[in-house]
Amino acid sequence: MKNIMLIGGGVGNAVLFSVGKACLENNSKVLYFAGYKKLNDVFKQTLIEHASSVVVWACEEGLIEASRNQDKFFRGNIVDAIISYQKGRLGDTAISLDVIDKIITIGSDKMMKAVNEARKTVLRPYLKSDHVAISSINSPMQCMMKEICAQCMQRHINTKTGEESFVYSCSNQDQDMEFVDFDFLNERLKQNSLQEKLTAKWIDHVQRY
Ligand code: FES
Numbered sequence: 583m584k585n586i587m588l589i590g591g592g593v594g595n596a597v598l599f600s601v602g603k604a605c606l607e608n609n610s611k612v613l614y615f616a617g618y619k620k621l622n623d624v625f626k627q628t629l630i631e632h633a634s635s636v637v638v639w640a641c642e643e644g645l646i647e648a649s650r651n652q653d654k655f656f657r658g659n660i661v662d663a664i665i666s667y668q669k670g671r672l673g674d675t676a677i678s679l680d681v682i683d684k685i686i687t688i689g690s691d692k693m694m695k696a697v698n699e700a701r702k703t704v705l706r707p708y709l710k711s712d713h714v715a716i717s718s719i720n721s722p723m724q725c726m727m728k729e730i731c732a733q734c735m736q737r738h739i740n741t742k743t744g745e746e747s748f749v750y751s752c753s754n755q756d757q758d759m760e761f762v763d764f765d766f767l768n769e770r771l772k773q774n775s776l777q778e779k780l781t782a783k784w785i786d787h788v789q790r791y
Contacts (some may be wrong), residue, residue, distance in 0.1 A: 617659065638672065679709075729753065
């Protein structure tokens, strides 16, 4: 049995439903931080509850109502929510950070970078020194055929040796957070910015008719 901490940002939470559920079925405990920018971004709250032992709902715009007694809510970003939870500012801490074996995070590159930095600084005194930290790295929906178009390429830096390496994220989505170069990821994701904006405008247009 392991203690797992899931950290999901926005639509990244959709990926964590099944991860949390599988962990619970494996008799693990799941401490789930679900973060959103806007209240309107929150979706499928019940599925998140079914995928967790405890949820901390964090939203920058306002407070998300928690329906279970053990769950907490916080107004602000997800890293501050984790700190506040651990310091007991949100009430009792049923699962403390010092029992966490594995952290799995998925969300924007900025959110995952912030989590990675926090785990090595402000959260370090609370976490086990040998915890495992995984980031689910975004892939553009290009070929998704593993090593063909290379638009999902992710740079890694070995923090111990300084060695540089590259990974095809479409064939290896879950990557060691310690090694991921999040600034590289940010630059790579900008490649799709134009198409994403056009798609959003098109969806907005067709939904009006
Ligand atoms: S998306 Fe084309 S190689 Fe990964």
